Amino acid sequence: MAAAPAAPGTPVTPADRRGLGGRARRRIQNGWVFVLMVGVAIVMLYPFYYLLNNAFRTQGQFDQQRGHSLHSWSQLFQELPAGRELANSALICVASIAIILVVSTTAGFAFAKLRFRGSGTVFLLVVAALMVPLQSIIIPEYVNLAKLGLINTYLGAILVYAALGTPFATFLMATYYRGISDDLIEAAVMDGLGYERTFLRIALPLSLPAIATVAVLQFIQIWDDLLVALLFLPNPGQRTITYGLAALSAGRTTTIPVLMAGSFLSAVPAIVVYLIFQRYLIRGLTLGMGK
């Protein structure tokens, strides 16, 4: 449906007539766009600058806003078992994401390619669980897991995170598998692979980009979470770094530079993951829109 090409010899359009003048004006406009983009970038980056700048100060230097030192870092490691908490966060993230990936790839494949009677309804119910706010179910969830003795265990928090991540991950994987041709799956099954092995050998390797998207989205979500950790891992030994930091801040005895150092430390892993995998993160967001 392209516009009809201009016949040779047609009079020039107003846009053409602008010629050089238009180009110069466009360059000036681009300059303004650039300046505005830099302005927004300063607003977005300032907090990170503030974090870094003040993490390397003593309280005295912070009050003066002058000079730098490593003092608050050694202070941080005295007040916060940061190594332990980073390891806790990593363990919980990896285990939760592993569970989410297993159940969402299998279920996504089943809902997309192995339809059975009622599978559409079941799929809708799973995805509808996305609308349940965590706060609405957190109280019964807490009591249930307490009855099972899972408070203060990694397993309890891992299960909650895994359940919370599953609806969206399943939706995303199903969307992705729908894009794989039915013929390919049927051919593999006819070749005697069986549905389970067709999933493992054919579909799963094809869905690596979607798997990466789920993993990155969930990593950032779980790493940054406070509420679940706060309730399900109250014991200092099991705390995640995000919770440890919030607890440190709630204590009101820690100096601001130490808090800034802790903030920086807790933010780095998620930022690194973001910088490396940002295109998967963006894809996840747009897939969420059903694009």
Add this chain to the structure above:
Amino acid sequence: MSLTEAEPAGAVSGVPRRGNTRWRATGRSRLAARRRRAGILLSLPAVVMVVALLGVPVGQAVYYSMTTWNGISSTWIGPSTYSTALTDPIFWRVLENNGLLLLAIPFAIGIPLGIAALLNEHVRGWRFFRSVYFLPTAVSWVVIGMVATQFFALNGLMNKMLSAVGLASLRTDMLAGQRSALIALAITFVWSMLGTNTIIFLTGMATLDPTLLEAARVDGLNRRQIFFRVTLPLLKRFVQFSFVITVISAFSALFSLIFVMTSGGPGFGTTTLEFFIYQSAFSNGAFGTGALYGIILFVIMIVVGLVQLRLIRSEDGEGW
């Protein structure tokens, strides 16, 4: 299916073609049975997990919302718990905070629309800036809240900037006043949503037909006119999507931010419904009341979701 299947099976069994068809039919149905079994088997773990850890607690929350419950023993009261809770002035004070937070939504959507329009000019370096703007999405609300607290503090950057431009008389400790603390919270929220919403709109703008924009340009429309008359109407569904995401975040994702910045205070100045649920249950031990507020939050979310669905269905035919 075809006529052949309706005929008695034994009638022309000698014809090879017929036998072949039957073989294929039973083979296919056996395959279909296997497929059904595999489908159920593979979807089971996800279904069990969602039902056990998300579905059942919703039912429990409804039940416990009609009891007085301290987490160990519960006494059945009935639906009257809702009328009791709805006449509690503190509940309405909390809901008022949620309502006021909605006033931040136009900013949380409008500013990213502008930023996306800037990036969409594809001026040199726009990809870098896109990464920078999206960066806060990776950072926890705990960290954001901690820096924001410093920003709004009496000796923080905001007050320093006010002094620098000769408005020292306006210096305030925003987090110390009920309304001003809520405003500070809202500003931090808007800042945090900029990246996400910008990416949504940028994605939307990438789907626009460039010939349409070129046509508008040839017609002599300037950039502003093109944006408001051509781009924005075409982005409607993306605006709707970001609206829902933003409302959901405002009502159910700010727990950590409130926890770190204000703990819900001063007074109930920054206690939103989601924070109130936590406070009721885990600070005051009123698990039943907490569950009740949880159900109210859930209902609000469903209403937002349904309104969104309605908008898409009625105006967009195909949906997405």
